[in-house]
Amino acid sequence: MEPKIIRGLKIYFILLFLPFTMLFPSNITGSNLVSFTAPQALNEREIRNGIEYPVSCRRAGLEGSVLTKILVDQNGRVKKIVVLCSPHIQMTLECLSKLEALVFVPAQKEGIAIMAWTEFEVCFQLDRV
Numbered sequence: 418m419e420p421k422i423i424r425g426l427k428i429y430f431i432l433l434f435l436p437f438t439m440l441f442p443s444n445i446t447g448s449n450l451v452s453f454t455a456p457q458a459l460n461e462r463e464i465r466n467g468i469e470y471p472v473s474c475r476r477a478g479l480e481g482s483v484l485t486k487i488l489v490d491q492n493g494r495v496k497k498i499v500v501l502c503s504p505h506i507q508m509t510l511e512c513l514s515k516l517e518a519l520v521f522v523p524a525q526k527e528g529i530a531i532m533a534w535t536e537f538e539v540c541f542q543l544d545r546v
Contacts, residue, residue, distance in 0.1 A: 451526060451527060452525075452526070452527055452528070453524065453525070453526050454524060454525045455524055455533065455535055456487075456489040456493070456521040456522065456523055456524045456533055456535045457521060457522045458519050458520070458521055458537075459493070459520045459521060459522060460518070460519060460520050461519070464515050464516065464518060464519055465539070467515050468511055468512060468515050468539055469511060470511075470541055470543075471505070471507035471508055471510075471511055473507055474504075474505050474507050474508055474541065475543065478543065479504055479505050479508075479541070480504070480541055480542050480543055481503070481504030481505070481508070481540075481541055482502070482503075482504070482538050482539065482540045482541070483500065483502070483503040483504075483508050483509055483512045483538070483539045483541070484500070484501040484502045484503070484536065484537075484538050485498050485499060485500050485501060485512065485516060485536065485537050485538070485539075486498070486499045486501055486534050486535070486536055486537075487499075487516065487519065487534065487535050487536070487537050488532065488533075488534055489521045489523055489524065489532065489533055489534075489535060490523065490532050491523050491530040491531060491532055492523065492530075493520055493521040493522055493523045493530075494520070494521075495516065495517055495518075495519050495521075496532070498513060498516055498517070500512075500513070501536075504541070508539075508541055512539050516537060516539075519537070521535075
């Protein structure tokens with residue numbers, strides 16, 4: 418008769434008893450580590466300073482963050498922007514119009530520039546006096 422085990426715990430026990438090499442394949446353990454650096458924005462301060470709080474959102478008292486994923490090519494240019502979440506369409510449009518001008522040091526894998534995704538968040542917060 419099989420004991421009644423909660424599904425989540427059963428999975429936990431299976432992982433607990435798997436050999437280490439099955440949990441961490443050789444391509445990510447030992448001397449086979451791959452060096453990777455994520456894209457780094459060069460003009461982030463300039464872009465952030467250029468993003469304006471939409472007047473309609475300010476009047477309505479709306480606050481929040483626009484979270485985006487940005488695809489950066491091998492030359493450090495923005496190829497694609499995906500909005501993951503946003504409190505209001507006007508905030509989204511303001512961000513999209515400015516984020517296209519971001520310039521990056523491209524991601525590198527083993528010293529070679531590659532295309533990679535990075536996240537970028539813009540916070541809209543009303544001044545409280």
